[in-house]
Amino acid sequence: MISQDVAQASAISSGPKFTTAERVAFILAVIGGLNWGLVGAFSFDPVATLLGDHSMASRVTYLFFGLSSIYAMYTATKLVQPL
Numbered sequence: 001m002i003s004q005d006v007a008q009a010s011a012i013s014s015g016p017k018f019t020t021a022e023r024v025a026f027i028l029a030v031i032g033g034l035n036w037g038l039v040g041a042f043s044f045d046p047v048a049t050l051l052g053d054h055s056m057a058s059r060v061t062y063l064f065f066g067l068s069s070i071y072a073m074y075t076a077t078k079l080v081q082p083l
Contacts, residue, residue, distance in 0.1 A: 016079060018075075021071070022071075022072075022075045024068070025067075025068040025069075025071040025072045025075065026068075026072050026075075027068075028064055028065055028068035028069075029065070029068045029069045029072040031065070032062075032065030032066070032068065032069060033069075035047055035065070047061050047062065
């Protein structure tokens with residue numbers, strides 16, 4: 001009985017395996033979400049502050065945030081098990 005509990009706990013803690021692309025997408029999506037949270041709450045845009053307002057670098061950064069969010073949503077759909 002104890003070995004079964006240990007095996008079950010091990011299976012739960014290991015969770016799904018993510019690829020490097022999925023990890024990067026998730027991290028960028030979280031950073032992008034935090035950035036927009038700061039914009040909404042305090043009218044402070046860290047990306048524009050660091051890279052320049054409407055600069056090419058900030059536009060590319062926002063593009064990566066958006067693409068990573070789309071990829072993270074796609075990855076999340078793979079984690080859902082059908083009924």
